[in-house]
Amino acid sequence: MSNDPIGDMITRIRNAQMRRRNSVSTPGSKLRMRVLDVLKSEGFIRGYTTTEHASGRTEFEVELKYFDGQPVIKSIDRVSKPGRRVYASVDTLPHVMNGLGIAIISTPKGVMADHEARSLNVGGEILCTVF
Numbered sequence: 001m002s003n004d005p006i007g008d009m010i011t012r013i014r015n016a017q018m019r020r021r022n023s024v025s026t027p028g029s030k031l032r033m034r035v036l037d038v039l040k041s042e043g044f045i046r047g048y049t050t051t052e053h054a055s056g057r058t059e060f061e062v063e064l065k066y067f068d069g070q071p072v073i074k075s076i077d078r079v080s081k082p083g084r085r086v087y088a089s090v091d092t093l094p095h096v097m098n099g100l101g102i103a104i105i106s107t108p109k110g111v112m113a114d115h116e117a118r119s120l121n122v123g124g125e126i127l128c129t130v131f
Contacts, residue, residue: 028058101131
């Protein structure tokens with residue numbers, strides 16, 4: 001059992017891409033699903049499928065994306081950790097690599113990318129940055 005489920009998923013994705021895997025599996029949760037939805041809508045992963053096990057737990061199979069043999073995700077870093085939560089107002093939301101990357105934000109209106117949070121004028125917890 002992991003104390004940081006988002007950090008665990010990010011590490012699994014990073015490790016799988018270093019080994020040039022086509023897909024990686026991670027335990028399922030609603031928060032992980034929402035983060036994967038943002039990664040898919042922003043074009044960083046191909047997609048994911050949900051598998052329901054007989055014991056009642058779910059698992060996600062994440063299809064990783066490559067371009068010219070290189071991973072599309074150059075770097076993915078956890079910002080807000082269980083020991084130190086990082087929050088930002090709409091004015092202080094980070095610009096990742098001058099707008100080439102995204103920050104995934106957990107807001108009262110749901111989990112979304114930083115540009116979407118700016119357009120909805122909401123801040124929240126910065127979960128991770130992706131470039």
